[in-house]
Amino acid sequence: MAYQAKVVEAEIVSDNKQNGFFEIVAVLSDRNRCRISFERNPETGEAKATHINRLYTVPCGICKKDYLCYCLNRYMDVLGEQALEVAGVTKVS
Ligand SMILES: [Zn+2]
Numbered sequence: 511m512a513y514q515a516k517v518v519e520a521e522i523v524s525d526n527k528q529n530g531f532f533e534i535v536a537v538l539s540d541r542n543r544c545r546i547s548f549e550r551n552p553e554t555g556e557a558k559a560t561h562i563n564r565l566y567t568v569p570c571g572i573c574k575k576d577y578l579c580y581c582l583n584r585y586m587d588v589l590g591e592q593a594l595e596v597a598g599v600t601k602v603s
Contacts, residue, residue, distance in 0.1 A: 513572050513585060515540045517592035522599065532557075536593040540571035544582055546590050548599075557599060559590025 519537035523545070526532060530550035537543050547561040562582050564570060572581035582589065 513581075515542065515571055515585070515589070517589055517596050520593040520596035522597055532599075534593045534597050534599075535565070536589060536596070538571065538589070541568045542571045542582075543567050544589065546586070546593050548590065548594070557594055559586050559593075562586040562589065 515538040517536045518539050520534050521536075522532060523535050524531075524533045530552055532548050532550070534546050534548065535543060536546060543565040545563045545565060546559050548557045549560050550557050562585075564579070564582050566576065566578075569576040570579050570581055573579050
């Protein structure tokens with residue numbers, strides 16, 4: 511079955527206006543939390559997810575491990591998009 515977690519909460523936790531990097535901590539509908547790093551294109555202002563890290567609060571929603579795994583990497587783009595939306599970040603500034 512495909513993984514279908516949704517971002518239900520998202521909060522910007524750091525924002526570096528100088529280099530365009532910022533991070534959002536997102537809570538997923540399966541209670542997983544992850545930190546997603548974004549980079550803004552200096553010319554277009556478009557935000558793009560570059561890294562995703564699961565925070566080890568609950569076992570992974572995909573593989574059920576409670577330690578390091580990289581399952582969410584495959585969903586970085588879709589979760590990144592949702593996190594931007596929930597956090598109220600405009601994709602293009
Ligand atoms: Zn996993």
